[in-house]
Amino acid sequence: MGVGIEVRDLNAWFGKAQILKEVNMTVGPNAVTAVIGPSGCGKSTYVRCLNRMHETNPDAKLTGSVKVGDKEIYESGIDAVDVRRKIGMVFQKPNPFPTMSIYDNVAAGLRLNGFNKRHELDAAVEGSLKMAALWDEVKDVLKKKSGASLSGGQQQRLCIARALAVQPELLLMDEPASALDPISTGKIEELIFQLKTQYTVVIVTHNMQQAARVADYTGFFLMGKLIEFDKTEKIFTTPSDKRTEDYITGRFG
Amino acid sequence: MPSLSKPLSPWRRITNVAFIGLSALASVLVLAPLVAIFGYLLYKGIGSINLAFLTKIPKPVGESGGGMANAIIGSVMILGLGSIFGVPLGIGAGIYLAEFGHGKLVTLVRFTADVLNGVPSIVVGIAAYTMVVLPQQHFSAFAGGVALGIMMVPTIARTTEEMLLMVPNTIREAALGLGIPQWRATLQVTLRTASKGVITGCMLAFARVAGETAPLLFTAFGNQFWNVNPNQPTAALPIQIFSYAISPFDEWHKQAWAGALILIVLIVAAVSAVRIVTSRGTMANNA
Amino acid sequence: MSTPTESDLPRLLRIDTHVATAADNAAVERAELPVVPRIVLHSSPISKWLDWVFRNLLLLCSLSVLGVMGIIFYELTSRSKLSIAKFGLHFFTGQTWDPVAGDFGALPFIYGTLLSSVVALLLAVPLAVGVAIFVTELCPRMLRGVISFTVELLAAIPSVIYGLWGIFVLVPILRLQVQPWLSKYGAWTGLFTGPAYGIGMLAAGIILAIMIVPIIASITREVLVAVPQSQREAVLALGATRWEMVRMAVLRNARAGIMGGIILGLGRAIGETMAVTMLIGNRPEIAKSLFAPGYTMASVIANEFSEATDDLYLSALVEIGLALLIVTVIVNACARLLVWSITRGSSVRSHA
The missing domain is CATH 1.20.5 (Single alpha-helices involved in coiled-coils or other helix-helix interfaces)
Structure with a gap:
C-alpha cells in the first residue's frame, strides 16, 4: 500500500548553486503526482531528494524535512540505504544491468535483501514483470537474455519491474518516457495509471500532456521554487498563478 | 524469512564497513613503499651529494671520494641520442595515426605500438646489441641511444595521436579553407594547437626511459672514465647505480644512493611538470 | 531616409576618400591585389x-x-638459430645451465620468472584494485588527485632504484623480521622453509608487486570510471550499501577491463629485469620454498649477456630473449584487446 509524503522547507544545493528553494508539498497516498517545469527548474533534484539520492553527489547539500509515511527520512540516525530500500526509483534513461539476465535484473533488489529461496524469487519476478506489462514478451527468455538485449521501451519496463519487485511504498519516476518512442511511452503511461491503485507515484515530466493524462496532482516548478501545486485539472484549466498559466499555455519553457 | 520492513541486516552493514576499511587500507599499503623509498633516498642521498660527486669521475676501489660526473654527462648524451631517434619518429607516426587515420593499417600500427610498449626493455637491448654493437664490434652511446629511442616511439606516437584527435575539426577546416596546403596546415595549425599535449607525451617517454638500465647494459656498457665520443662505451647514471649497489663497498653504496637521488629528482621533475601542464589544460577545458 | 551625400560624412572621412582617389599609386596597387x-x-x-x-x-x-x-x-x-638447432624443445625442459660444457636448459629461469610473477600478482592485485576502488568510488574528492598522483610517481621510479632500495631496506627487514615469523607459522606449507637470506624469490616477488601496482591500478581506475553513473544509481536506488553498489554495478561491469589490467601487470612482471636481478639471488635452481634464491629469464640475460664469449652461449641467451618477447607480446596483445573493448565504449557504454 502506498504512503503519503510531506515535504517541509526543502532547500537543496549543488556546491554554491541553490537548486531548490523552500519547497513545501503534501501528497496523499495512492495518487499520481506529476512534477512539471522548464529544464533546469530543479524538478529532477526534487524527486532525488525524496529518496536521498541527491546526497550521492559529493557536492550536494540539503536542509528541510521530508516525511514518507510517518517517518522522517532526513532524521539523524536514519540510514539512507534503509530509505532507498522502501522507495523505488525509475530513471530517465533505462539502466538495466547489462551483465545480468532479465530474471536477475528483477531479482536484484530482493537478493540484496536476503531473499534467496527459489520459489519466493520466481513468484516475485513473475508478479513484477506482469505488473510492468512485460511478462508476456519475455517469459520464454527470462534467464537466457541479458537485460541490455531488450528494446528501449522494454528496458524501461524492466527497470520498472525491478523497482516494483521490492514492493516499495513510493515509486519515483524521473522522466521515465523521455528517451522512448510514442508507442512505448503509451505503454508506460498506461502502466502508471494502473500502478496508482497500489502505489504512491511521483513522476517528473517535461511533457505537459503526459502530466495531464496520468496525474491526479501536479506541481509546477520554476527556478527552484514550487510555484503552484494543485489538482491536475485545476492546474491545466484555471491556474491561480500567472507564471503557471504562461507555462502551460506555452508562452515560455 | 527475511523482511523488507526490518532495518538493514547487521551482516550487510559489517560487510560494507569492512569493504571501506579494506580499500582504505589498500591505499595506505600502496602509498607506504613510496614514502619509504623517497624517505630513504633523501636520507641516504643528500649526505653523499657534494661538489666532487657532481664534478669528478669514479675513483678506484679503496680510494674515497670521486663522483659520477662522467655518468651524468653520459646519461645526458645517451638520452639526447635516444630523443633524436625517438621524438621525430614518434611524433610523425602519431600525426599519421590521427590525421590520416583510417583503415586496417592504422589499427595495426596502433595495436603494434601498444604491444611494443609492453616488450621488456632487456629484449629491446638485445635487438640494439645485434643491430648496432655486433656489426660495429664495440659498445657505444650510439647503440644505447638506439635502444632508448625505440622505447620512446610507442609512447610518443600514441600520446601525439590522442592529443591531435582532441583538436576540433573546425580548426583543420579553417586552415584548409584558407587554401593552406595540408602539410602546412597540419604542422602549423593542428600540431601547434596540440603542442602542449605532444610535449607532455615526449616528457613522459623521456621520464620512462631516463631510468632504464637493462637495455644499456650491453649497448652503452658503462665506462669508468670521461667519454664524450658517442661511438665509444659510455657511462650512464643507472648503470653506475646498479654496479655500485651490488658491489661490496660502503663508499660505493653511498655513491649509489646519491646517484639514485639525482636520477629520481630528474624524473619526478619531468613527471610533475607534465602533471601541472595537463591539469591546467583540463581546467581550461572545463571552464 | 535619404542616402547621405558626401557633405554629410565627417570631415576626416572626406579627406580620406579624397586621398584615395588622388593617390593613383594606391589605386593601382589595390587593383593588382588578385x-x-x-x-x-x-x-x-x-x-x-x-x-x-x-x-x-x-x-x-x-x-x-x-x-x-x-x-x-x-x-x-x-x-638464436644456433641454440634452436642444437637443443630444439629440450631447451625449455632442460635444467642444466653450464656455459663451460656448452649445455643450456632454460627451465630454472622459466620457473623463476613464473613463480616471481605469480607471487607479485597475488600481492599486487588486491592492493591495486582496492586503491582504484577507493579513489574512484569512496574517497573525498580532495584526496583523489593526491592518491592518483602518488601512484603515478610509483610508476615513474626506475627499476634500478627499486633494486637499490630492495637491497638495503627491504632485504634486511625480510631477513630479520618477516622471514623468521613466516617460517615459524607458515613452514607447514613448504613455501617458507630453509635459511632466511632475505634475498630470494620472496624479495623479488614483493618488489615486483610494488612495481606493477601502478599499472594495474591505473588501468582499473580507467575502466571503473568508464562504468556509467546510471548503473551506480540503479543499484543505490534499490537500497544497496556502498559495497553492494561496487560489487553489482561497478566490478561486474568492469571485470573484463580489470582482467586486462592484471594481464598487463603480468606482462610487466615477466619482463622486469633490474630490480629482480638485484634481489632474487641469481641461482639457477628450482626450489619450492620462496626463501630460496632463484633466477629469471630477464636476469640471466642481464647478468651474462656481455660475458657470453662463444656463439652458442650467446645464441642460448638470445633464445631466452626471444621466448620472453613472444610471451610478452601474447600477454600484451590479450590485455590490450580486453582493455580496448571496455574503454573504447563497446560493451558497457552501449548497454547503458
Missing part, C-alpha cells in the same frame, strides 16, 4: 608534391613502428 592568389595557383604542383612527400614521410614514421617490431623479431630469431 595577383597574390595567382602565385598560389602557380605553385600548386609543388605544394601538391610537398603534400605527397609530407604524407609519405609520416606514413614511413608510422610504418617504422611495425618495422621495429619486425626487426626485433628477425634479429632475435636469426641470432
